[in-house]
Amino acid sequence: QLQLQESVPGPVKPSETLSLTCTVSGGSISTSSYYWGWIRQPPGKGLEWIGRIYYSGSTYYNPSLKSRVTLSVDPSKNQFSLKLSSVTAADTAVYYCATLERYYFSLDYWGQGTLVTVSS
């Protein structure tokens, strides 16, 4: 049973870069079964894909965020990370890491989520 845990971010001000890490336990991040993804949910709103990364490092980003997003993976630490640059208040959301099953495109396992508030 995989478990995912997002890091708790520090305060983020407008125009700065948001950084989050997801730590995977109960299995290896170097599995061929999953992509590793980031999804966010603004307060009171729906779910939005940010992007996903494979253990090899290949990535796919939401086109609407692509210019500001960088995903990376560290198999030695069983972690993957998100950086979102030039944040604004519109980036305030609960950020989830999750596994994206490679054949069925289902999000099988989720972290508990971490609230990121962008404020000056």
Next chain:
Amino acid sequence: QSVLTQPASVSGSPGQSITISCTGTSSDVGDVGTFNYVSWYQQLPGKAPKLMIFDVSNRPSGVSDRFSGSKSGNTASLTISGLQAGDEAEYYCSSYITGDTLGVFGGGTKLTVL
């Protein structure tokens, strides 16, 4: 505006059955020729979403058989039978989109158990 359209809310009484629809275009939910990659998620208040249905109609281990999924043309559906108070939650559909390897979410449906 979501690519997949869900009703904003549905309601039902304990013991009843309800159905939540998820309507897309031919390039995602209705792409019958290649994909049936519709999944459904339950999000209890203040919690992370939980996978309830994958591949249109398959339940992950541990999910109650009161939850079932189906698809007809461009509309996928989630049916919950024998409604319980604990089913009160937001429900999201998701589907693969042709040419996009992330997929898209519906806008979510709030289920109220009366």
